Amino acid sequence: MLFWKRLLLFAVFCAAFPQNHSIADDVLPVGSHPLALTTPHFPDRLHAYVWRNWQLVEPQHLARLVGTTTKNIDQMAASMGLPAVESVSPTMRERGYITLIRRNWHLLPYDQLLALLEMTPEELAHTLREDDFLYIKLGSLKPKCEPLRYQEPETAARRRAAEIKQVVQKHFGDLSKVTAEPRFHFVKTLSSLEGTSAPGNRTSIPRDEPLQMVYSYFGLFGDPLIDPDIEPIPAGLLARLAEMGVNGIWMHVVLRQLAPGGEDFPEFGDGHEQRLRTLKKLVAKAKRYGIGIYLYMNEPRAMPPAFFEHRPELAGIRQGDFWTLCTSNSRVRKWLSDSLAHVFGEVPDLGGVFTITASENLTNCASHGQHQQCPRCRDRTDAEIIAEVNATIAAGVHRGSPEARVIAWDWGWKGHGDAPDIISLLPKSVELMSVSEWSLPIERGSIKATIREYSISAVGPGPRAKKHWAYAKQAGLKTVAKVAVNNTWELSAVPFIPVMDLIAEHCENLANAGVDGKMLSWTLGGYPSPNLLVSQRFSTQPNTTQETVLESIALERYGSEAAPLARRAWTAFSEAFRNFPYGGAVMYNAPQQMGPANLLYANPTGYRATMVCFPYDHLESWRGPYPAEVFAEQFEKIAHGWAEGLLHFEKTVAATSGTHRAAAESDLSVARAVHLHFASVANQVRFVLARDALRQANLSVEQQQQLHQQIQQIVDSEIVLASGLFAVTSQDSRIGYEASNHYFYVPLDLVEKVVNCEYVRDQFADEP
Template identity: 30%
Template sequence: MTFADELAEPMWTEHGWTPRTARAEEADLAAGWRLTVSSRLPADPLVTAFADLAEFGAAGTVPSDGPYLIMVDLDAELADEEHRIVVEPTRCRLLAGGVEGIRRAVFWVEEMMLAAGGPYLPLGEHHRTPVITTRISRCFFGPINRPPANRDELADDVDYYPEHYLNRLAHEGVNGLWLTVRFRDLVPTSWSGPVAVDPARRLAKLRRTVAACGRYGIKIFLFCIDPAAFGDGPEYLVPSAALVDHPELGGHRTDRWTAFCTNSEPGAVYVRDTLATIFSEVPGLGGLIDITIGERPTHCWSDVWTGDPINCPRCGPAGVGPTFAAHLTALRDGVRAGNPDARVISWMYLPYGPEYGPYAGDGLADLVSEIAAHTPDGVTTQVNLESTGTATQYGTEFEVLDYSLAWVGPSELFERVAETMAETGGDMGAKLQVGCSHEVATVPYVPVPGNLFRKYTALHELGVTSAMQCWYFGNAPGPMTRAAGRLAFAPLPATEDDFLTELAAPDWHEDTPRMVAAWQEFREAYARFPANLLFSWFGPVHDSIMWPWHLAPVDQPITPSWQLGWPPSGDRVGEFFAPGFSFDEIVELVGEIATQWDSGWQRIADLGERYVQDRDRRRDLGIAEAMNLQWHSAHRTLRFHQLREDLGRGVGDHDQQFAELAELITAERAAALRLAELADDDSRLGFHSEAEGHKYHPAGLRERAVALQRLHDDDLVRLRARADDVGPLWPGWAAPEPDDEAVVVLADEPATATEQHLGAGGRWRTWRDGDELVIAASLPVSATEAADEVFEVQLEARRLWPIVPLRVHRDGTAYGSRRMLPISRDWAARVTTDHTRWEAELRLPFEIFKAPGMGTSYGFRFNVLHHGPDRSLAWVDRAEPLRPRLAFEGLNPANLGWVVPSS
């Protein structure tokens, strides 16, 4: 992480300007300038900006006592951050309504000189007005205060905000940074549980952080999901024992947790007093960002989007709008008691809508709009820009969910809420990703500023005034953050190309047209990103260049992209694309992205020699090339496994397949070695901010190159020698082995279906009914609630594809993982019961997993289970569950048997 030290280096060292004469339309500052500041301006807040201007001039060897005047003054007709620059032949006037407008004007003057390639300014008047007035980012390398590391930046002595890093952020338009806290860690109570670090120590560091950032016009926002609900499960809950002495704090109850009721006077007092204490103890805090619905349980209506009735005697009858108003009022009043200028941002984190219940479909937008309409003054309503958006690829409609930089948006949900806020006069905020996203977070930024132009154009049109520009990733300084800072102001450039030209000119000068063309090709490539959240979370683009390739299947899962501490990803590549995409479709789609990105890269590839001594530009080129390598690695990874599956099933020409495998391995090895060189030069490459470490790194890449050479020289040769032998390459992989007991022949009708045992007294069977697969079970009734007794089917359509659980409860309710693993909605379940037994029947179209027709010899794998009150019984029970992963639970492919056609 040498990049952390590099961020602390001075911004300006040596411009390397080539001397020239001023053009007719320029003011000439080459003889030096003199800064004069009106006495009406407070001096202290602008010390850093004026010092930066002096350092900027020194880096261009421009005297600071020259004849040209730069005059700084206030203009009562301008708003605080609004600014005008009036450039005349002998003087330049910087005018603004307040301190922060002057800061923006100073940086704009510097940018104009960078674009001119020397100390020259374009004559005339230049004017900018802020539209997105709150622009919040985050420390690129700061601790995330979450599992598994649980590192809290307020609990250590590391300086995450060195001055020159803050100066970079300020230049890029950032005026807010968020960090994660919990109420109880800053203001503990007798009932909220122990804290690991002295709260006074945390508050002291927070004060130092606020003061340091404030010198650069950057406010600190506290991010939390508070007040925490009560329960005895995850660590983010307050222990349930607290409710024994304080029952008045409890509200809506579920079988897992009890909400913290802020609609009670004691609850509201706790919130107000806690926040008043924090904001009084830490003067200058910018505000609070609180997830108020959709993530973890907090207040009584925080989980309302699931559709469950609210059983709190206060909040249930009050309704969602008034209850939210009371909750947000308590937050606001507490913050204002400590700092009247601080803001509360109510982040309604709703990445997707429920599939059932009152808030399915348009119901979610109705719900969120009603909440937004009750938002009190002084609170900003923030919604994810992309959540519940839809994109169609290869005939399948996908929910984009959230955190997409590739999909422009905004979603209809976001637009509905923005329209509501416009009608009520409230403040609307957007959560979006500026630098990079879950799609690929192992580069500091994805160079697609054209997408930001399109996103921010929509924000202007919708009246959005606040933007939270990142999650734990997406916040590295660079052209994307700078683009967002520019786009926060009006007027926007007339066209996207105009904007890209303005953005590129200060860095690329005569190479600007080539860089703009490359950016546009990158944007066109990135727009094809698979609209499937699992491809973002688990997909190969992050770090497949470090994944081991297994010529012999190992049937091991893909591991999360956003965490360290997992084994290397295995070979079950279908987990991040199927069944939404077929193997052919995903290979083709990722291949198109790689080809288009490479086309953009070839436009600028030869610039490396010109900028070899310019570290920043050299690394910008390195990021574009690293993305090119990662796209191609992702495509090769998919194609490698597709060829391996064809070999396992005996499909295709062996000679061609082995020749292509050899080419893939050779190309992957070369790519790993090249990426290692780039990562040697730029330690940001491979770093994932949420993982708090590197997903790839030079040493690992070189080790992978050695492993790939062995794969090519040894494993591939041995496999080729066996490939033409009689029999399957890997018995038991594409079809069951002859002695496998966990095999069921799919009957053609119920009468011929063989009955299988399922634990004590349970039976099940399966047959084909036309185009449907039928799985039926007869189970003894257990001594438990009907809703808690479950018949479960775990289906794997083809090897490497995700295991999809389908669950039918004894009360007739049914659930299948339709969102994360988007199978057909056409499957159905029916339950009948008497006093001693219950019958469950599932009907699924064969199309549900795009499984081959019955005319082939290929089957698919599955398991059936019966979950009772104190035990679970399974048809196949060979291995322990896997470590649970988001969306995949702990389903182990070792616990799957076979269904094979009758002929």
């Protein structure tokens, strides 16, 4: 239903403009607007466009967009060895639009991108801003692309297409004969109640139990409640998460969309009735499985200058094109409190909220440390402002639902430093949450670093969390640990990282620290995996041990014969993962999310890596504090140790049968994908080093020959890894997906990588 609504809306919008008018003018951001990257391994941009959208967008739609017939598009696809497309599910536009945006970012100008997505400029602008900082992930720039129009392929283009087809057939055979699981098939599987045991007959949510909260594995991030036809969290997923001990699921909302704005903000609240109806239905369904729904509050959101034209007294500080709604003004606080009272009054069975008040979106005047620029806030401390915002939120929530939880997250407080003054000012009804592993000192490859993000490879809790929990207990507040048990940006393209020993060690430490609950994921990490069970066991079984928990889970999941083998595999995986070269730049910029799907570039692109989106070839952005050689070595250590664990896990699968076999095969798929990703990162680092070394002057002939040979070996290895990941992800639609980024890659991207590798090999074929 959403697909057709958008199509009709887009057609009406386009009809209102003359053909020579760019409907994206003055609406969508372009940044520095550099020239888009070319795709030299394809005959031209048109062939790249067909390839990258094949099986994701209807051929007839691709044809209309470039002014040709479906037959011509079909012929172009066939000329490169792509299989015929019988039908295309609308699911990719509904649940994978970020995948479509990313893969066309360097191919299409905004007008054609809008037509491809069937979005208006306003819809895309909202998506770029509100969908978890998508525009920042894309690099805060739109590459410059000329309009793409169909042209009959010339002789050289037809010849190159034929060469691509030969490469495809050489490495993959006839793609039409590859039996693949459709993308998003996991949604259907996890939505079904088949195979679940949770009864779904609870009449209340367990407010007194230790919190075990995650994000929905395939939750929609931007505006998840507006369309009643899309089910954000289906019953099957609720049942599976309940079986893993989850009793809370959080979701992203924008408060001005969820409640009326009252006299002060009459423009707020458009569509809020529908959103509340959807929310009420979701909350009732989740309650049947003993799961509370929690709202992420990052409020009040900043607004554009026009919003303050007739209410300048409400504007706080400016950042870019937006101004804060100053919370030192009582009218702003009243709206904030009244809106939450309305939401929780309408939906009293909500579990509660958690807040971020000093980071992420620009919200209060102290949220980005600039409150001294505000005429009302400059004489106040950041502690007063932040504590007041949390108190205002708590007051509104508890007016509507006195038993709801309000969790104040210390993310960003004092620049992620110690914040006892904020904690001391919080109301007693608020719980204090801190990232467990934050500020933990580590040493990897003889390089010392400090944890400044989520990490599984480093086991917490760290000193900041310990201090903040102690301050909270002194102030009479309950405590919550923000911890990652499934995955982090160390690797998000798999549903979970099977490093069970590390998870158990961390959970045991948290049990000993006496925290009252755990938030187990950010947008990544909501898959109903055995990792969640580890946390559940430590929450419900006092004085248990790591070994007891891991042995029991291995026995339940794989059976008595396979359990010892699985334990050996988990230990090998965990020890290998301790080598991860942790750093903020590494987490966000390095190519581990893309793995073998990230292309090799024979010449430097000139583009900087972007946050969990485009790694490009910018090694300087990837490596963070690690020298390039050390950086490569650390990923090689992970890959080598992980390969050892895979041998144990393959034996695990062989020792199982029945339902145990199905679980083991599913987990092996994930473990194989992890190995392929990390091995590829090491290759990509080595490739960039060798490529750039060849560009140096005064190299001897022998040095040049060695570098050429090294590049050939790396290319050969990448072909093997890409082919291996193609086999894995073709049969497992979970691989490559993360909720806030959608699919980092699809199977045909791995085929393209092999085509790219063969092209790069030819560029370095001629030795001196």
